[in-house]
Amino acid sequence: MSRSARLRLFHGATGNTPERMVMLSMWPIPRRHMADDHTYPESRHVNERTVTMDTHPSPDEGAEMTALAHEQDVTATLDDYTARPTAYIAGLRTPQGVRVEYIEGKYHMNPPANDEHNRWATRLVVQLFLAGLEDVTIGNGFCTEPGEEKHITGAFIPDFVVQYNPAGESDEAYRRNHDGWYPASMVRLACEITSPSNAMVDRGPKYRTYARAGIPVYLLVDREKGVVVVYSEPIDRGKDSVYQVAHQVTLGQKLDLPDGLPTLDTSALT
Structure with a gap:
């Protein structure tokens, strides 16, 4: 064998x-x-x-x-x-x-991310928390069953998320029925910080998966390219799902987040 x-x-x-x-x-x-x-x-x-x-x-x-x-x-x-x-x-x-x-x-x-990756994630989470967003979480896994699909089309663990609210009873029930994964509908913003081994996944498959899941805002911190991109207004087109709006800044600049979210100062990442 x-x-x-x-x-x-x-x-x-x-x-x-x-x-x-x-x-x-x-x-x-x-x-x-x-x-x-x-x-x-x-x-x-x-x-x-x-x-x-x-x-x-x-x-x-x-x-x-x-x-x-x-x-x-x-x-x-x-x-x-x-x-x-x-x-x-x-x-x-x-x-x-x-x-x-x-x-x-x-x-x-x-595999586990390196020190720089985790420090950057921490600095962004702290900024969002200090800006008044209390429901910023790290480590939660989410899954999605979009449209008429009868099976899970995505199960993902972003580097961090901004949730609409803390998990409620229905969210916990969903988690129990889905082997420890919360519904993607809880997520207001998902963030990924690239690593050399998975940057292409964050730029392509995860971008489409998050759009398909209807996550309103996808924040991509691309360490390899030295840019931060925020995507918004997702459209579910199945495997060809997209975000209609993208705004990009070079690392070190300020980035205005959409959907009533605060401005990020990416100089904290340089």
Whole structure:
């Protein structure tokens, strides 16, 4: 059996809360399962970079998963992997600090960000809080089931968000029913600060995913390009969703946020 991109699926029943443990092997993943716009040195280990897995494994890979499950004397299916990504993510055993998201039909594994990234996020959060926005949060995960879709089309953990309000009873109920993920409708602004390993995801797939989810404002701090861009007025066009308005400044300048949000001083990031 090939060591490429093998998934170990363990299914067990525990009353009304079935435990589905899914372990992603840490062997190298084939390049065709990585995002097309990423370039990685072959020698780097999987937990040092952003890895993207396609949600439609080939028949051979499906056979490998089933065979491996039989080796473990359990029954495995691909239901969570393809149809319920929040359950699949909830069952993953990942290294400490690694975040897993589901964006445009692919699972993205993101290693911990570096010190500069986290300091910049903190400085922006403090600015927003001091400007009177109390519902600025870090670490919450959100998912979306837009329009007539009967399945989750995105599960994401922005670097930080501005919420309309703290999570209410209905939001917590949604979270319980979606494996720990809140509804995207809670989000007023989502922010991403790029890293070399995932900048293309933040500029493309996440941009479209946030627009499709109807998040009113997307703030992109592009460290690699030295700019900050704020997008607003999203239009849901499915996989081709866009924001109608974009405003960009060079790092170090002030940026007026839309939707009644305050002005950011990006000189704090230089």
